[in-house]
């Protein structure tokens with residue numbers, strides 16, 4: 110399998126209120142990519158500038174980051190033509206690789222805007238090289254800037270940053286520095302298109318954890334009542350197990366719970382609620398085994414949050430009673 114390392118540059122409106130197009134918040138103006146073979150050696154490059162159709166003036170924010178001249182943009186090609194050429198260039202058996210998780214979403218938004226065929230009919234795997242860099246060189250998920258990583262690895266900085274091809278090139282160089290080959294199976298999943306129905310939902314197994322990507326629900330309440338979203342099946346033995354710390358939300362758009370398997374110990378579930386462009390709510394649930402100490406820590410957090418909630422409610426009730434008097 111080959112690796113298609115892709116990087117995009119995009120432009121945005123000057124002021125969202127008056128000139129922003131809600132169907133295309135970020136207009137892609139450049140696609141750069143390098144193709145690495147199975148041994149992660151670079152074998153070809155792709156670089157095209159796209160003539161903007163929606164935001165024809167370069168935003169100063171974009172200008173500060175990207176070095177593309179007005180003349181270059183004027184001579185660019187239409188997005189759909191570049192994209193068709195690009196997909197043909199990718200060839201058959203490949204996986205997309207990006208720095209961070211934003212590029213493939215914007216790529217697909219632009220494809221949809223121009224009425225192109227979907228890249229995929231549901232979630233598809235890709236490699237987030239930014240995540241792999243963190244796991245390989247810092248021992249954890251981190252979100253380093255590309256130039257930081259290039260500098261830290263002592264990669265020669267012979268082409269300037271913030272042009273699509275150069276950033277794709279550096280991302281490819283970092284990918285080829287990864288020694289732990291197991292990391293090359295730590296796929297991320299693009300969810301621009303979510304599973305269409307229950308039978309298309311994804312149940313993925315990684316070393317040490319499992320991930321579930323649900324179909325779409327009309328709202329959060331419907332998602333949080335679904336039996337698969339709420340279910341706890343031990344990721345070691347597969348048995349249904351009981352929750353010992355019930356669902357709670359520590360803030361933000363996610364929930365935690367802990368279940369207990371008599372044979373294998375404690376299992377944490379993290380339920381993240383996400384929204385698609387079309388307003389559907391879907392769930393990404395990750396489950397992993399944790400130690401009794403971690404279980405106690407989570408139970409403590411839940412108790413604290415419940416206590417704060419209780420105090421707030423009783424204060425509110427008291428003030429309501431006063432108002433009545």
Ligand SMILES: [Zn+2]
Nearest residue numbers: 343346370373
């Ligand atoms: Zn078990």
